């Protein structure tokens with residue numbers, strides 16, 4: 255008996271349905287703005303929170319007790335990894351989402367050496383390849399977990415110990431190879447413990463240079479093996495390190511530019527990380543878009559009161575609508591996707607909680623996306639922007655940008671310039687958005 259055996263594949267039943275395990279708004283095949291909804295939203299399930307996480311928190315141990323978890327599972331580590339894999343693909347069949355994502359450590363047990371871990375990993379990758387062959391599911395991205403095991407406690411690429419840097423490089427190579435083999439569309443690097451706890455023991459300039467070299471090796475290796483997916487860095491300001499080097503989108507762009515990688519690497523932005531950085535999600539998306547490095551999203555948010563990375567499934571349509579509005583303005587999710595890097599609450603024990611969490615999140619995203627699309631098609635916000643900046647359309651304004659301070663000074667002194675404050679109309683624009691969400 256499988257973990258999800260009593261749950262049938264979800265169907266779209268429309269907004270009036272009272273079936274708890276059905277889609278009310280997400281209709282994968284519905285064509286909107288010239289594309290199937292599935293192809294706009296590009297949903298992905300995160301293997302780690304859904305299958306590897308056991309429901310622990312800093313005050314207590316596992317609550318979930320899945321058949322593949324250590325405490326409750328049968329057989330060897332590899333036996334349990336296979337049971338977990340079967341359960342994962344059973345859930346993918348139920349949800350029918352087009353993508354999933356993994357860290358190496360989510361899918362394979364750690365062995366007692368690098369070579370042993372790699373053997374486990376390759377065995378599981380073979381099994382994943384088989385399962386993917388008979389299904390319509392793709393890998394949105396693969397990544398390496400270089401933050402859980404104690405060897406990574408002082409960082410991976412930024413570790414003071416060159417042996418750890420080496421272990422990290424070899425690990426990322428294997429994860430990139432597997433991602434390439436499974437035809438992954440992106441490869442992600444979230445800077446787990448690439449940061450510091452105290453400057454008393456940290457040579458920041460050296461660590462940043464090492465991180466720059468490491469990322470350059472990632473890009474070189476991508477080209478060497480002919481991986482055509484996008485390399486994505488995922489910003490986060492703190493947690494687990496007190497200070498993470500990839501603080502936010504703007505910080506990451508500065509880093510990429512310093513090491514000459516801004517044409518090679520894009521960003522995977524996560525709503526919860528934006529919140530931790532004191533930003534809105536749309537701020538991060540608009541920043542990345544303005545700098546030409548928008549790539550993909552992790553659509554999981556934090557609790558606004560608790561102050562840590564709670565990784566909740568999205569459940570706020572107006573927020574999601576603004577997120578997709580800015581994504582659509584940036585050209586949509588091209589090779590990126592909407593990954594649910596999200597976990598259940600610790601008390602949500604049941605298989606159907608996991609299905610309902612994803613179904614609800616997909617519905618919230620579909621509603622937000624439709625609202626965003628309606629705003630784009632109506633054009634109200636775009637028209638308001640065009641009007642607000644209309645002064646810059648004049649030849650004089652454009653010429654000014656090409657001139658210099660003295661020329662501008664002369665024009666202002668002559669009395670030709672007379673600034674008149676205008677309303678920013680924020681309430682009217684907020685009311686406008688409210689008509690769509």
Ligand code: XLS
Pocket residue numbers: 357397442444488490524552563595
């Ligand atoms: C942690 C990150 C992580 C990345 C993948 O906060 O969100 O889950 O998405 O390593």
Ligand code: NI
Pocket residue numbers: 524526527563565595
């Ligand atoms: Ni996160």
Ligand code: NI
Pocket residue numbers: 444488524552595
């Ligand atoms: Ni994430």
